[in-house]
Amino acid sequence: MKRKSFREAECPVARALDAIGDWWSLLIVRDAFDGLRRFSEIQQNLGIAKGMLASRLQEFVKLGILELVPASDGSAYKEYVLTEKGRGLFLVIVALRQWGEAHLYREGEQRSWLIDVERRRPVARLQLRAFDGRSLDWPDTLVSKTI
Structure with a gap:
């Protein structure tokens, strides 16, 4: 096919x-x-x-x-x-990584971590933000053909 x-x-x-x-x-x-x-x-x-x-x-x-x-x-x-x-694909890779970390590992299972170089700590979870900074989730959005 x-x-x-x-x-x-x-x-x-x-x-x-x-x-x-x-x-x-x-x-x-x-x-x-x-x-x-x-x-x-x-x-x-x-x-x-x-x-x-x-x-x-x-x-x-x-x-x-x-x-x-x-x-x-x-x-x-x-x-x-x-x-x-x-x-520009960096956030796509991070989003996939974080989704995998949250949903595809058993508790305590060995994994790699994305680390903040300056603080030497794992990075925070990505969040979708509105234009004014509000946190958004799927129900808070819609797809529009025009703006």
Whole structure:
């Protein structure tokens, strides 16, 4: 079955999923945030097939999520770095992480933590805020075609 493209969908969630909607893609972005920059590092960390990784990286470069730059060590290699557009996915990764922490671990089960570098403490849970700073939840929102 051929995958349906949502590239031109009216819904921004559908468009976002079209760009980054499979688990490999989000794990590649996670690895980029964790400082992995070379094809071989990402491939080894994820255990993903080289061809699949190459196609995902190529698509991320095409979408402007990653860019290829000369290797930081001065070698002939190239490295993948997040663009501003790619760095914009940080809150998406944090939201998925926090949802997983809250719902997919048993009490006391070993896990990794996202830590505030300055205070050396786990980061607070993300919260959706209204324009005036009020905390919002799902019932407090609606989707509108116009503002």
